[in-house]
Amino acid sequence: MTTKPERLFDRVAEWDGLVAFASGKTQTARLGIVSGRRRMGKTYLLRALVERVGGFYFGATTATAGESLRQFGAALAEFAGAEVPIVFDSWDHAVTYLFGLAAREHADKPLLVVIDEFPYLVKAVPELPSLVQREIDRYQVEPSGTRLLLCGSAMSVMGGLLASNAPLRGRAQMEMVVRPFGYRDAAAFWGVEKDPALAVRLHAVLGGTPAYRRQFLADDVPISLTDFDPWLSRTVLSPLSPLFREARYLLAEEAEIRDTALYHSVLAAVAQGSNTRGGIASYIGRKAVDISHPLTVLEDCHLLVREQDVFRAGKSVYRITEPLINFYEAVMRPSWARLESGQAQQVWARSKERFTAQVAGPHFEAMCREFMLGDGIEMLDSDAGFGEIGCGIVTDSAARKQIQIDVAVMQSGDGGHKAAVSMIGEAKWGATMGLNHLDRLVRARELLAGNGLDASNCRLVCFSGAGFSDALRDRADQDANVVLVGLAQLYGRHEVGDRG
Ligand SMILES: Nc1ncnc2c1ncn2[C@@H]1O[C@H](COP(=O)(O)OP(=O)(O)O)[C@@H](O)[C@H]1O
Numbered sequence: 235m236t237t238k239p240e241r242l243f244d245r246v247a248e249w250d251g252l253v254a255f256a257s258g259k260t261q262t263a264r265l266g267i268v269s270g271r272r273r274m275g276k277t278y279l280l281r282a283l284v285e286r287v288g289g290f291y292f293g294a295t296t297a298t299a300g301e302s303l304r305q306f307g308a309a310l311a312e313f314a315g316a317e318v319p320i321v322f323d324s325w326d327h328a329v330t331y332l333f334g335l336a337a338r339e340h341a342d343k344p345l346l347v348v349i350d351e352f353p354y355l356v357k358a359v360p361e362l363p364s365l366v367q368r369e370i371d372r373y374q375v376e377p378s379g380t381r382l383l384l385c386g387s388a389m390s391v392m393g394g395l396l397a398s399n400a401p402l403r404g405r406a407q408m409e410m411v412v413r414p415f416g417y418r419d420a421a422a423f424w425g426v427e428k429d430p431a432l433a434v435r436l437h438a439v440l441g442g443t444p445a446y447r448r449q450f451l452a453d454d455v456p457i458s459l460t461d462f463d464p465w466l467s468r469t470v471l472s473p474l475s476p477l478f479r480e481a482r483y484l485l486a487e488e489a490e491i492r493d494t495a496l497y498h499s500v501l502a503a504v505a506q507g508s509n510t511r512g513g514i515a516s517y518i519g520r521k522a523v524d525i526s527h528p529l530t531v532l533e534d535c536h537l538l539v540r541e542q543d544v545f546r547a548g549k550s551v552y553r554i555t556e557p558l559i560n561f562y563e564a565v566m567r568p569s570w571a572r573l574e575s576g577q578a579q580q581v582w583a584r585s586k587e588r589f590t591a592q593v594a595g596p597h598f599e600a601m602c603r604e605f606m607l608g609d610g611i612e613m614l615d616s617d618a619g620f621g622e623i624g625c626g627i628v629t630d631s632a633a634r635k636q637i638q639i640d641v642a643v644m645q646s647g648d649g650g651h652k653a654a655v656s657m658i659g660e661a662k663w664g665a666t667m668g669l670n671h672l673d674r675l676v677r678a679r680e681l682l683a684g685n686g687l688d689a690s691n692c693r694l695v696c697f698s699g700a701g702f703s704d705a706l707r708d709r710a711d712q713d714a715n716v717v718l719v720g721l722a723q724l725y726g727r728h729e730v731g732d733r734g
């Protein structure tokens with residue numbers, strides 16, 4: 235296997251997948267699609283790949299069809315070592331030429347071709363996907379070594395490339411989405427994995443976006459928990475920092491939205507906790523139908539996700555996927571003018587409660603769900619298997635209350651078995667957890683069993699960023715179905731269920 239360059243952090247599965255794609259020996263043309271939001275490291279990854287296995291890389295820019303065609307000709311000439319640019323009279327000509335490079339007698343040598351920022355090209359040359367399709371189809375019959383990777387950040391365009399009636403539908407042998415680093419990898423990437431209290435806060439603001447460390451902050455990393463406040467003031471909250479306007483750019487760039495006001499209002503509603511469709515609509519004072527379009531757009535560009543309630547069919551809540559946008563809506567946007575005039579410290583001093591309630595708290599819940607997707611599974615019964623992980627609401631009609639369950643693992647039922655719940659958990663970022671929290675979970679488990687779910691092996695899990703009371707610890711010691719998970723477990727590799 236071609237080894238991954240040192241500088242490329244993580245991305246092991248992506249690297250292996252790309253190398254296999256680029257060097258596969260079949261003598262037919264192959265197509266791969268690489269997508270993912272801006273700043274996730276797609277270009278970084280693909281450039282490293284081209285560097286290691288060889289091939290042709292072309293990064294499109296926003297340009298007219300004619301200008302991009304000239305740039306493409308010049309880049310190809312450079313790749314081929316020609317003295318003068320190759321002059322194409324049309325994109326049809328260029329695509330035919332490109333596929334000709336690894337055709338027929340050259341078909342036994344795989345040739346990797348990367349076209350980055352493909353959506354820019356498609357915008358200028360709408361027929362490009364059809365031209366690519368024609369050549370791909372042609373070289374399923376004639377021998378070819380072409381390994382074409384189309385890459386881009388505009389999720390709406392990239393998703394559309396393979397949509398049902400699109401020319402490239404069914405042609406791609408590989409579809410890769412480059413995602414943010416998970417919370418543990420992000421901590422290692424920032425070098426803060428030894429300090430989970432800092433790592434959670436950092437992740438709640440910057441998430442797992444690789445570009446923010448070097449490219450945006452030139453490696454300005456908070457060195458300790460006490461440095462976190464000054465660090466925020468000199469980076470994200472400083473009008474001089476490129477991160478300051480990043481949340482706004484993300485929305486404008488990703489969604490290609492011109493009128494961003496309505497979109498920001500929708501995001502602000504979700505950030506404030508009004509996260510159902512009806513809740514968002516009433517927060518911004520519109521009818522539910524009026525926000526359908528912005529919700530769809532935000533979902534399509536992966537800035538919002540809709541999470542199904544695991545207990546109540548048809549109910550769902552929206553969540554902002556990019557922590558920085560959530561942070562912006564909750565902390566920065568309400569104080570924008572002050573921040574612009576350089577009052578970062580004052581604004582931050584007054585925003586800490588809001589940060590805990592609206593940013594860190596919900597973020598911590600999402601991290602706990604991510605934990606259950608990985609190592610957390612070890613604390614469940616082994617035959618609980620891999621269930622669906624999510625959150626939901628249990629209705630307590632007798633007490634006229636709703637119990638919010640932050641983390642749950644469900645097994646769907648089949649012929650002989652009832653649907654089962656293998657764990658329910660509560661996550662508290664800022665508060666020491668006690669027996670009262672456990673009691674709510676006990677009650678929720680009873681109610682779920684009463685609703686016909688198999689809850690006989692259901693663990694009750696308390697996740698806390700601030701520790702547990704002695705009484706709760708004692709209960710966990712006596713009852714194997716009660717599990718406490720602190721920051722040490724969330725960030726540790728093993729010892730799940732041990733005390734941290
Ligand atoms: N796997 C990684 N390891 C280290 N740094 C990375 C990694 N991925 C991305 N980066 C950093 O993020 C920056 C932006 O990545 P880039 O490839 O331009 O993102 P994209 O093409 O997805 O918009 C890179 O210049 C690099 O500094």
Ligand SMILES: [Mg+2]
Pocket residue numbers: 276277278350
């Ligand atoms: Mg890029």
